[in-house]
Amino acid sequence: MIYHNNNIKNKKITILGAGISGFGATKLANYKKAKVFLSNNKKFNNPFNNKIEKEFSHSEKCKDSDLVILSPGIDPQKNKIIKILSDLNIPIISEIEFASWFTNSPIIAITGSNGKSTVVKMLHEILQEKYENVLLGGNIGISFSSNVVDELKSELINSVHLLEVSSFQLENIKTFKPYISCILNVTKDHLDRHGDFNNYLNQKMKITKNHDSNSFVVYNEDDDNLKSIFKEKINSLPFSIQKKNQFFTKKKTIFYSKTNEKIIDQNKTNLLGEHNLSNILACLNISEILNINKKQLVNSLINFKPLKHRMEVVYKKNSFMIINDSKSTNLDSTNSAVKSFKNEIILLFGGFSKNELDKDEIINITKYKNISEIICFGQIGKQIYEILKKKTKSVLIQNFNDAILKSIELSLNKKTIVFSPGFKSFDEFKNFEERGEHFKKIIKSYFV
Structure with missing residues (x-):
């Protein structure tokens, strides 16, 4: 076992995943003079040139390791090489564990x-x-x-x-x-x-x-x-x-x-x-x-200035506000956003989910009296609408752009528009940041 030993010089360290964590661990292991092997499941731009060995698939080479550092984006339950390495009793640790040693x-x-x-x-x-x-x-x-x-x-x-x-x-x-x-x-x-x-x-x-x-x-x-x-x-x-x-x-x-x-x-x-x-x-x-x-x-x-896409005020005129809370990718964050306002709001609610919806939680989140109307959008929009249509005032507009424009129409420039989707962005966007920037672009083009 190498755990918590600062001397990793010449130790064979395999790093699985060439993202931010994987590159960081590679940089540190190389600095500490380990023999580094960076294994990723697809091609990547290599900032290390020929200083380290690399591969673009998780091959049998990974077995020749004293230690494996696993990037957080790799699900250990779904990756075959992880099971092989575990069966060989090769220590597998996270990048934050590795960094903490030094x-x-x-x-x-x-x-x-x-x-x-x-x-x-x-x-x-x-x-x-x-x-x-x-x-x-x-x-x-x-x-x-x-x-x-x-x-x-x-x-x-x-x-x-x-x-x-x-x-x-x-x-x-x-x-x-x-x-x-x-x-x-x-x-x-x-x-x-x-x-x-x-x-x-x-x-x-x-x-x-x-x-x-x-x-x-x-x-x-x-x-x-x-x-x-x-x-x-x-x-x-x-x-x-x-x-x-x-x-x-x-x-x-x-x-x-x-x-x-x-x-x-x-x-x-x-x-x-x-x-x-x-x-x-x-x-x-x-x-x-x-x-x-x-x-x-x-x-x-x-x-302190709030971070982008987290209860970010995109537009404000007198008491009328438009809020970008694209980082809201779970129902609890939407609940927090809705509770932040006493005045009437239009809620933009939806996105992408592979999981079964929790009907009771969705109903609880949307029962607040200050919600004037809910616009259900995205891949999950229809399922949300089916849950809510008899419970609260709601409308289904699956296209994101159209949903934003509908919220502006319903707000009458008085009711606060709260874009706090409660679900992930992968139906139309790479991540919540891209979704939030798109929302802001539409709002700014309308109100300029």
Whole structure:
């Protein structure tokens, strides 16, 4: 076994998958002078030239390995080479596990079904008040391994690794141990990979697999599953918009419990919705562990600009708004979006799904009185419409462009248009970003 051994010089390391994580792991293994073999199931542009051996299929060559690093995009249950390697007892680990072997800097890792990117981006601003080098990585466009290489090459000091971590990245961890693990929420998602909710929940909980008295867990007490798991665990700090913990809320204002000091009014930030109030609480609890100056912290939160495609205000005139929440790829995120508004809204709801629809959950999400009309669109649109047509005012317009134009017509330039689809984008788009950009293009062309 090689686990947690910094000396991988001349060890035969196979990296499965040539995406962001795979390239990052390749870069780190090569820097540490391992014999690297990069195996991908299709051709890719090779940034390493002839420094490493590569292949464009997962062949028998992978068996000649001391260690295998598995990219998160590869489903271990569906990949034949993974079973072969497992039967040979070759250690298989995730990229975040591998990267963690080579850093002495603290790790702050954030996971959850919704809100991860917003929280890590807020923390990235906040932590710069304390750390000289805040290395943002993980499931947010740059790999943990790439950041570790930069850390080692530049001999960075006073550094912290801030990671957004997905369930896929946690599947094959062994010794990965954040100084602070934060779980924002866990709702039904990625069931096509994990099979059922319990398996998905168990994968998420691996973030605390190596938690002990020298580390911390920050968790959302309003999530019943998380509450039952962590309420008795050492160094577990809950946050809640319903209950009083280190911080408490009144309406949209957060107070510090020890002194009843007012910390921040959400209305003074650019963040909409109850779910973002919860995200702010997560950041406050993490900042408290790290002794971040509260005044500097509040300034960072007030100046923070929301991420694209996450409750993004695309158009605003007086009280009329159009919201792009294309990142909403599960029903819980749509529920959060709908609850963010008291005024009447037009909801754009639909997209792509291979899973059986949860009728009760769809009905519960769409029962709010402020929903004036629901426009069902996309591959899943007809199924949604069949569930809702006798329950609430709804219309089926499967073409995305036509659905957007219908929402503008129904809004009468008064009712807020909320594009919070609740489903994935793969019926018409590569990802939620492309879908969100298309939505914004249509809106801007109409209102220019």
